[in-house]
Amino acid sequence: MHIEKNVCDNILYTLLNEKSKTKDNLNARKDLQDMGIRRDLWPDDNGKYHLALYSLTRDAKKVFLATLKNVRVPDGYSSNISRCIDEAQQKIIGLKSHDCHILIEQLLPLAIRNVLPNQVTSVLIEFCSFFRILCGKSLSRTELDKLQDRIVITLCHLEMLFPPSFFTVMVHLTVHLVEKAKLGGPVHYRYMYPIERKLGHLKFFVRNKAHPEGSIAEGYLAEESLTFCSWYIDDMETRFNRPSRLCYDPPYEMSSVLPKLGTPHGGHSNFNLTKIEKLQAHRYVVYNHEGVKPYINAFRDHIRRTSKGRRLSPAEIEKKVNKDFVDWFQALSVNPDNPYEMSTDIKFLARGPMMNARRFSVYDINGLIHTGEREEHEPYIEASQAQMVYYVDDMVNKGWSIAVHVKPRDMYDIGQGNEDIVYENEPYQEQELEQLFDPNNEYIQLATNLLDSDAIEDNVATNLARDMFE
Structure with missing residues (x-):
């Protein structure tokens, strides 16, 4: 050091x-x-x-x-x-x-x-x-x-x-x-570093420079006494029940489909997603969710059955999945003759995001999300996929x-x-x-x-x- x-x-x-x-x-x-x-x-x-x-x-x-x-x-x-x-x-x-x-x-x-x-x-x-x-x-x-x-x-x-x-x-x-x-x-x-930090904390107790040891002893004793008493106080805020500076606990119950990670800080502004931004966000979420993978495989089978006898290569199948799966999945969720049993969360996921979104000035999570300009770009990631980088x-x-x-x-x-x-x-x-x-x-x-x-x-x-x- x-x-x-x-x-x-x-x-x-x-x-x-x-x-x-x-x-x-x-x-x-x-x-x-x-x-x-x-x-x-x-x-x-x-x-x-x-x-x-x-x-x-x-x-x-x-x-x-x-x-x-x-x-x-x-x-x-x-x-x-x-x-x-x-x-x-x-x-x-x-x-x-x-x-x-x-x-x-x-x-x-x-x-x-x-x-x-x-x-x-x-x-x-x-x-x-x-x-x-x-x-x-x-x-x-x-x-x-x-x-x-x-x-x-x-x-x-x-x-x-x-x-x-x-x-x-x-x-x-x-x-x-x-x-x-x-x-x-x-x-x-x-x-x-922790030792120097503790010594700096003790130095803060000094009030009488002629007797610094006594000031530190009195301050330390008072702090320990208050700390001991605070363990038995439930109806007021103490250092033990005070929320941390970065609190990651959501204030309301979140869906199991998209659990909340990270927390916003500062102000935010509302804006409307463009068609491309909405498609990018919706497509990325459904492609990376475990509950949607059976439907993606079913759509691949649907493409093979409707190819009119022509055998498609894996690259052609994936291209069609990338282009048409979101619309097919959305239509499937509202089809009354749907042969698949879909949960309520999956049905909401198939509908896609709302057009109105919020933009935060700071969002504390160990990664960054960038924006793309073309439909084939993937500007979004899930919060759990972010890595710490600067x-x-x-x-x-x-x-x-x-x-x-x-x-x-x-x-x-x-x-x-x-x-x-x-x-x-x-x-x-x-x-x-x-x-x-x-x-x-x-x-x-x-x-x-x-x-x-x-x-x-x-x-x-x-x-x-x-x-x-x-």
Whole structure:
């Protein structure tokens, strides 16, 4: 936890070249000069120096910060990281430990892919992938052995790019994390997040700063006493009978045909479905409902009997089913001579949806529903078929997004699930660093043509102060 936080801060503030927190400052450049290495990064007599390959320019900072600013993750997945992004000042402020956990494992590799050279991007993605694999819910000893070799090589490549000041003790400790995982097991059982959260809760009890221990003891005793009494109070709201923030219990009895999953939030608006939208929704529901499958098979038999002696291929039969089954099923439900015994729910299902529908601004469920424009598209899914996923907009290639699959935090692989529909946090593809770094070349040209001052975005306050003195 704390190693992730410190490593993430090192990377972020060095990439953004933030003066007070970057590891690539004037003193770091002077250290290079004293050590007699990386001559192209040495400062001149006036203290000016060229930006390195890993430093973001003004335009690159805008793309990088806009990518992080526009990320929308599933509910409860992380805090609102966009609140920490200051696009005007081109800074990141107020990151918590869990924010850094999400950034370094999930978002940072996606944000740097179009703003840094391939050498820097590949090394950082490999470094982030190390934390992502190590923090998985299940670990393999064989994979851990391979991971140990990968982190050693990754750190060597980092040393080829970043200055010595970048490698604080926290960065060096990453090489020992694999051995620690072998001894202690999966990392999430040893996280400090719940402990830090509890300590923060106890810190809230402090009223007399001269005696914080006494304040915490009194506050804790009062809270435990009220908690004990609340177990015996039935006619008022307590923390034990209070509805959760996300309540999934429907307020009324639902049909067994389409059970309600998820819950809406915020306002809603009414609209009328078009003929295509109504057909798409009706067709998808009846095709994916277990109670309708006998009727689909009966309609296939009906197609074969009425084919006038011509033998239809399976593709032709499925095409007719896709086109005509909904109308046949609807006519069958109102036919008084119906040879099949249909329940009331199936009859209502055959009639199809109403033309009037509601659109919610937010619907909390572990997936997304998109819309289609043509009749053959299938823009709808059932709520039970949704998977937890979020999208990261590509700020360079407008109109494109990166889909990121995640496994819900309360889901564990116990060997009985369907691996096709349960996603572990997908590790990034292993980077082929050997192809980006020539083993025969001991030094890489790191300096760019831009000076350090070229990467600083002038803000309103700076311009105002300059105008006053001029």
